[in-house]
Amino acid sequence: MTRILVFSTNAISDMGIDLAGSSHVDYPVGVETIAVPCSSGINPAWIVHAVKSGFDGVFVAADGPECSYLNDCVARTGKVIERAQALLKEDGLDPARVKTAAICSVCSEPFVNHMKQFSRALEALAIPPAAPA
């Protein structure tokens, strides 16, 4: 089973994820969510720790331009992701294991689609590339 850790935000994206459930739309059961106040406050070290502890990937369900705390939340979250990717690379891990997208409070469908796609992308990463002939 592909395991994805999602960081959601208390005020916005966690509600979008809730809505997927309330609408009884299934997404992969390997997806587990930790809600934090704002995506700009995620420590890149947490992302790296998750990948090292056995999660195949980490998805940051950001507030995007809807963030009620910060007008520049998108830029700040972008930096968190970049930093996490750089740290993963330093440890020889694939930066494609981290992904982010804005998930609004009613974005249940986009969330489910992201989870399905990301899950497939991570499965493909898990298969070692065929040795050159």
Next chain:
Amino acid sequence: MTGRRIGVVVCQCGGNISDYVDTEKVRETIEKDADVVSAQVQMFACSDAAQQDAIREIREKKLDGVVVCSCSPKLHTATFRAMAERAGLNPYQYTQVNIREQDSWAHTHDRGGATQKAIHLARAGVARTALSEPLEKIRVETLPAVVVVGGGVAGLRAALELSEMGISVHLVERAEELGGHVARWGNLFPNDKVGRELVHGLISAVRARENIAVYLGAELLEKSGRLGAFQVKLRTRSKETVELTVGSIVVATGFEPYAPQAGEFGYGLPGVVTLPEFKELLATGARPLAYQGRPVRSIAYVYCVGSRESPDRSGRTYCSRYCCSATSHIATVVNGLDPSVRQYHLFRDIRTYGRYEALYEKALRGGSVYLRYSEEDPPSVTSSDGQLVVKVKDRLLAGEEVELRPDLVVLVTGMTPRENSELTQALKLPVGKDGFFREVHVKLRPVETVMDGIFIVGAAQGPKNVAESVASALAGVSKAGALLMKGYVNLDPLVAAVDPNLCLWCEECLKACPYGAVRPVEAGDKQIAEVSSLLCKGEGACVPACPKQAISVRGYTNEQVTAMIDALAQEAA
């Protein structure tokens, strides 16, 4: 293993959870975990009986942390925090774990998987709780005084109601008179009240109040301080500076009608006017209906001008809400003046919601003709020898082109945000994509902003008619009143805090903090960062900036999140 004594409740939610998750298996597994000294299954964890059980368990087993695995934290965090408090437990040592919206309801076809996931989530909740600290709510004193910015219908009503509660009000209006837009509109929907009279009634009531001070031609320049005691600077008409201390600020700065571009639906041609211009023409009362000396025998209204545009055209993707009803109402007014005037409504959708539908029916019965256009194929407005020509493809006639030669074209213009960058800057208010002030949540917290103690009411928050503007003003008043009447409020203590052992005062957190909440303090022989718990919003922008992992948001510390990740990653037995 932390030596903590944690109790776990697994809720079945009357089948909403237990139909898809083996709640007994979750209980059994979690009960064996370190730090867990009690684990129960409840049919409805939020019921009185279940809460009594939990309280008994907290007391008897001397629990120092509780985890309830049930529905979304949005629904019952407050319920269970209060329960913890009743049992003598610090409410911040309670954790809500979502195994309904984010588990049972999302994985209805995989009972085994959903059960495993519930175990993971429960463990993460236990891990977080095991590292929780008792926190005290932050108590702040509040002054019973409010600045209301903007004296339109929303600001006037807000001022009156606050005054009624015994709160002193400073009403700041940028224009030379109170009243806002409504004063200009003549007869209003839905019940033909006259705008000027409505507003003047409110203004004289405000003037009669001893505890309302009105400042005309004035603006709010600066704000400092915090909820309960904001220091505010105003500039008055005579360019004097007035300094006030107030407990709360209500922003009621309203909207601006959309101003069409030259040439947009023929705007600029003689005989093409906006809805505000037409309303004012009607309000002057000249009869028979004439425009620039020429009689008006037929009118074409073009709806949704400056509203509901596709995102690649502008940020005005929203519906302006008032305009369908206002235009249907105007058609009935025109009909009353002269039933022989022909009226054509070129609309995209008619959104006369709720009881305003009656206006649309009345307009229809009065002979108004409705033609439906699409955004991709909008009507064209031109002029030939001084005669206006409107061409529209009517979707209800399978796209057949209809040509009209009206005496007047009325562009049904929407609402746009007012230019208010100075105020936005002074109050540090967030603005949405649409340019209106942004609420915390459009449905759940529609008049609150992230700035505690600052409320947005009326059309400043988004398009609203008079009734909706007043309703939102009353909501703002009750929020402000609730904050100020008691004389103090308790704030959530989930704000950032610094570990003095790790901090080296590199200033990175200060630079990252958007709210000016960080400052240096002496700690023994070194300087360290200190966070003002009154200014900090707890969003954590400083957290990724700190090179020492010295700063974190309470409830989301480095140790807690790391432990949660470990708990989730652990294979469920």
